[in-house]
Amino acid sequence: MLIFPGILSGGPQRWQTQGSIRGRHIIIWLAIADLFASFGILLRSALWLQYKNIMPMPDDDVSVLFCSIVSAWTQYFYTATWFWTLFYAIDTWFTIRGQDSYIFVFHLLAWSIPVVTTGIGLSILYFPDATCHNLTSISSALYKILPNYCATYIPITIVMIVNPIVYVLAGKNVEMAVALPLAQFTSKERRIVDTLRLKFFLINVVFYVCWLPNLVNGVLIWTMWFKMPVKVIIIIWYIMAFLNPMQALFNALVYRKWNKNTRGISSVFQVTPKECDFYDEQSPLLGSEPSHLQLALTPPAINNYATI
Numbered sequence: 001m002l003i004f005p006g007i008l009s010g011g012p013q014r015w016q017t018q019g020s021i022r023g024r025h026i027i028i029w030l031a032i033a034d035l036f037a038s039f040g041i042l043l044r045s046a047l048w049l050q051y052k053n054i055m056p057m058p059d060d061d062v063s064v065l066f067c068s069i070v071s072a073w074t075q076y077f078y079t080a081t082w083f084w085t086l087f088y089a090i091d092t093w094f095t096i097r098g099q100d101s102y103i104f105v106f107h108l109l110a111w112s113i114p115v116v117t118t119g120i121g122l123s124i125l126y127f128p129d130a131t132c133h134n135l136t137s138i139s140s141a142l143y144k145i146l147p148n149y150c151a152t153y154i155p156i157t158i159v160m161i162v163n164p165i166v167y168v169l170a171g172k173n174v175e176m177a178v179a180l181p182l183a184q185f186t187s188k189e190r191r192i193v194d195t196l197r198l199k200f201f202l203i204n205v206v207f208y209v210c211w212l213p214n215l216v217n218g219v220l221i222w223t224m225w226f227k228m229p230v231k232v233i234i235i236i237w238y239i240m241a242f243l244n245p246m247q248a249l250f251n252a253l254v255y256r257k258w259n260k261n262t263r264g265i266s267s268v269f270q271v272t273p274k275e276c277d278f279y280d281e282q283s284p285l286l287g288s289e290p291s292h293l294q295l296a297l298t299p300p301a302i303n304n305y306a307t308i
Contacts, residue, residue, distance in 0.1 A: 022101045026091060027255050029110070030084040033077045034248035040074030041245050068126045072118050075152065079114035081247065082155045085207060088255075089166040092200075096173045113155075121151030146222070153218050156211045163207065167200035199254065206250040213239045 087106040094101060124147045178192050179185040217236045221228065 022091060022095065022103070023088075025103060026084060026088045026106065029107075030081055030088065030251065030255070031248070033080040033084060033110075034251060037074055037077035037081060038245050038248050040070055040077065044070050044074070045241075068122060072122050075122070076114045076118045078244070079117055079152070079155055080110050082159050082211075083110040083113060085203075086159045086162060089163045089170075089203075093166050093170045093173075096170050096177045117151035117155065121148035124148065149218055149222070153215060156215060159207060160211070160215075164204050167204060171197045171200060202254045206247070206254050210243045210247040210250065213243060 084106075087110060091101055091103075091106070125144055174193050174196050175185065175189075178189045178196075213236050217233065217240060220233060220236070
């Protein structure tokens, strides 16, 4: 989470404390939702491998109940992850602009909207009967299946559209937010800005990689219902089965702190205190300072874990 404005009133310590709590709070709940959603996928996959067929049978109340509960569990928590991803971006923008967080509103929406969308979509799908896999007419498919598709894919589409826009707006304001504390914009600040924009970009890439196949699947099914490319659909399902649960792993990589203790890809982007003690560019406001004078360090709390 990007934290800037606090150093203007209250000093770096207040900046770090308030900002770290805001960003860490959202990321923790995103991770919890990811964990529970992945557990639903794991349970259903394990039972599928064991029994080969877990489709609900209309005359078997137990299979209908089990399928509906597992589907509702998984869909609910994945929908929650989408909204937490959206709220992380919004809170990032608010932070850069120096606005207060609306964490209570975020909680209210992130947990209540999935209840509504999941409840409506699956209720129509499974009740009054569970014959949702053997529909004989397009009208029955539109009535039984389409609402659940809409309840699932509309939130994904919203995040795919809104998040890049929010991060672009945040990226435009980040230069001022970084340069304002010291009233300068040297190569040091430029590195920070570039790193933050890269992190914004990777967050968007992760979401698109994990959920774009689902949108493609939905478009193909509903636009080619009578001439459905079965082999293509099955391949997409395999891709979805692999990439959807991988959201938890990818999120752990892009949302984690980027500092000197981070290995692998994050080491390319780290900005450590040692790297900040350089003389390759003088302050534009103090262009005549002696060569031995070090520039003041930009406070380290530049994201939610007080590091890059």
